Amino acid sequence: MEHLNHDVLIIGGGAAGLRAAIATAELNPKLDIAIVSKVYPMRSHTVSAEGGMAAVLRTDYDNFDLHAYDTIKGSDFLADQDAVEFFVREAPKESVRLEHWGCPFSRDPDGRISVRAFGGMSVKRTLFATDKIGFHLLHTLFQTSLKFENIHRYDEWFATSILVDNGRVDGVTAIDIRSGELVSFLAKAVVIATGGCGRIYQFTTNGWIKTGDGMALAYRAGVPLKDMEMVQYHPTLLPNTGILITEAARGEGGHLLNKDGERFLKRYVPNKMELGPRDILSRAEMTEIKEGRAFEGPYGSYLHLDLTHLGEETIEAKLPFVKELAERYLGIDPVHEMIPVRPGQHYMMGGVHTDMHGYTGLPGLYAAGEMACVSMNGANRLGSNSLTECLVFGAEAGIGAAQYATKQGPPSFGNPVQGFALDEEKRIYDKVLKHEKGEKISTIRTEMQKAMEDHVGIYRDESSLSQACELIGDLKQRMKNAVVEDKDRVYNTDLVSALELDFMLDVAETIAYAALARRESRGAHSRTDYPKRDDAQFLKHLMVYETRTVPRIDSMPVTITRWKPEARIY
Amino acid sequence: MSQDIATIRVTRYRPEKDGKPYFQDYKVPYRKDMVVLDALNYIKANLDGTLTYRWSCRMGVCGSCGANVDGVPKLTCASFLHEFKGRTIKVEPLTHFPVIKDLVVNMDDFMHKLVEIKPWIIREKESPPEEGEYRQSAEELERYDQFSSCINCMLCYSACPVYGLNEKFLGPAATALAYRYIEDSRDQGKAVRFPIVHEIEGVWECTLVGECSVVCPKGVDPMLAIQKTKILGATNALKSLVMPRGGGK
Secondary structure, three states: OOEEEOOEEEEOOOHHHHHHHHHHHHHOOOOOEEEEEOOOHHHOHHHHOOOOEEOOOOOOOOOHHHHHHHHHHHOOOOOOHHHHHHHHHHHHHHHHHHHHOOOOOOEOOOOOEOEEOOOOOOOOOEEOOOOOHHHHHHHHHHHHHOOOOOEEEEEOEEEEEEEEEOOEEEEEEEEEOOOOEEEEEEOOEEEEOOOOOHHHOOOEOOOOOOOOHHHHHHHHOOOOEEOOOOEEEEEEEOOOOOOEOOOHHHHOOOEEEOOOOOOHHHHOOOOOHHHOOHHHHHHHHHHHHHOOOOEEEOOEEEEEEEOHHHOHHHHHHHOHHHHHHHHHHHOOOOOOOOEEEEEEEEEEOOEEEOOOOOEOOOOOEEEOOOOEEOOOOOOOOOOOOHHHHHHHHHHHHHHHHHHHHHHOOOOOOOOOHHHHHHHHHHHHHHHHOOOOOOOEHHHHHHHHHHHHHHHOOOEEOHHHHHHHHHHHHHHHHHHOOOEOOOOOOOOOHHHHHHHHHHHHHHHHHHHHHHHHHOOOOEOOEEEOOEOOOOHHHHOEEEEEEOOOOOOEEEEEEOOOOOOOOOOOOO | OOOEEEEEEEEEOOOOOOOOOEEEEEEEEEOOOOEHHHHHHHHHHHHOOOOOOOOOOOOOOOOOOEEEEOOEEEEHHHOEHHHHOOOOEEEEOOOOOOEEEOOEEOOHHHHHHHHHOOOOOOOOOOOOHHHOOOOOOHHHHHHHHHHHHOOOOOHHHHHOHHHHHOOOOOOHHHHHHHHHHHOOOOOOOHHHHHHHHHOOOOHHHOOOOOHHHHHOOOOOOHHHHHHHHHHHHHHHHHHOOOOOOOOOO
8 A cells, every 4th residue: 555654643623733734834844744634725624603702803802811711701611711711812813824825804993803792792802704714714825835845635535544553643544535545644643633523413503524534543543522412503404405694693793583673682691591591591592492483394393593783884894604505595685684593503513632732642532623622611702713723723732733743753665554445445455446236325315314303402411412322322223334336546535525425433432422421411412301500510521432342431630710600501 | 485497407527437428417306496406416315426526615615516507607606596497507616627537627727817916915025913904995995895706616717718729828826916915005025016017918918908807706806917927017017117126935
């Protein structure tokens, strides 16, 4: 098998991966860096982020402690407070770097970057570029990365396993999608930054590529996944497609209405209303639906997002993408008409366990972005913290990897690493690709998505979660005989889908098991059988470890620095 | 919701099996709100797992899913099936690009051109982040803003007859992006970037057909960028401007 050598490998070309690559390249220009991404970096799902990125730039009314407190309260006190404090201090520097690299931020009349209100943030601190910050951030980072001659790229290469020998990472195996060949990449350090796993759910804002690859890669390499039960539901998705309507629509003054035309949030978050945190708003919508105060449509129940009072000028200037999406996909002009919305899966608070510097605990392996769990988001992430998180911890992971790689000698392609790579080749081409009789990939995928949607959704209980664990376990068995219809080597998306589904089933299982183990309600995790937060038992992170049978759950204390857990009232 | 049946005629080309491309028809039930991409996904999941195409966001921003739909370059996620009611909908790979498989085209050429135009801010000296952001007025932003909206979907190259004849032509998207940096008040790299866009295969090749601006799904006007670059070039030549040194590679 062919093998390629680089000093630092970055798996994933979204915000966190690109930021890591740039940080590595800047720290040590002699390092040979490679970004391995299953899509061209500018296709990464960062591109779909809309509302903005949070950072304390307005020190006349804002400060680090306030940003930290908002984030910690938003997390329902499950965030590690040292990580949050580090994050808020780095956030302004990272934002300004991004601006210096060319991000076309929206501006105030004095030329400063504009800020807007966002859910759970007590003051205006969300920087934005109309309502397309993710797109602009991603393209700015990608285009900036092109100036570094020591950053190489492998676009449309799909990582299938992490090579570990003697307790350290030696590289990865990856398929060159275009040729269909499996290749070993040897590296001194690896940063994984492949994003979330929304596609394990039926109804999600996430793109097709969000399949939890990096989570499964690290999990299979022995690294625990943390806070996996914490799945964020966003309150405003278009009911038919799951297309996200940004929280900025509410930040700019939009209202949520039930079928009686009532701003129902006054009964749930009277002090914050539409700017309450996402977990509480999504549950409020579910209650309105359950109690019969929602609209009924061909795609189930929905509420109204009303922007009509904002006026055409504000909508055109601040929310042009909302207008474009509503017009194109619903034939609705939000200047004059209400937008139908309902909650849906949006983000994973949980992910690959790392410390504050992106280190996973496995020598040579670093992680950042939605895929990682530092944990600064705890049980519920505040909108507009995640892009900044990608920058802050992407940079940390890149620096960590660069420092480690600078000290390390190169790995060699001897045994057992070569053996692992050959085993991987057999798994993919002799098993996954060869099966002739069995179920379609799409059948298993659809059943997994339904199981997660029905049993591990906004509300959970012992019975639904036990059922989910069982269903996912069965699907994992059935997956062993699933059939890849396309037998070609060249650009085989059917094969990639099968490998992605195999990853997603592992990740789905960790979510279901962790959710079952957390017998309390906290943040996004709502157990109808344990409706209260239970700090005595559960002020801790659940850590999920891969075993040959079912996942093993362990725990880790939450770091509290200055903010004692208190009732979370908005 | 009522359902109709659409006939989707897709170009198939699998280099390991097929000597040349051919069409394959699929019948897809659809509702009013379904797009061509939904039809492709329906085919892939239910009828034929070998059909090959790119996609991700399904909301018109990742730029992956471009194809020629009924002969016109479009994002398949933004082309509604009902608009072709009663007709066979032909879905072909974007023209002017080598085909890797089915609807997947090779866009290496653009990826190289993107690097050539140096799409990053070039400064003689960078300020440390502690000094805060570079100020930029709304008017300064306005001068390059639309050109920064390019999603690299390649529809403009597919529509461009000049690129069809001469693949060395820098082309619409790359020129729009070059102009985006040239017009950015924070950038000091004009001297480095100008020769690239003004070379033989740069803006002067454009014959002002304007199809690029028509097909752009994001309202970018690459032809305007090309025009403005020409004007800037002419002005600079007249002034015999002494260019500052740029910091690009």
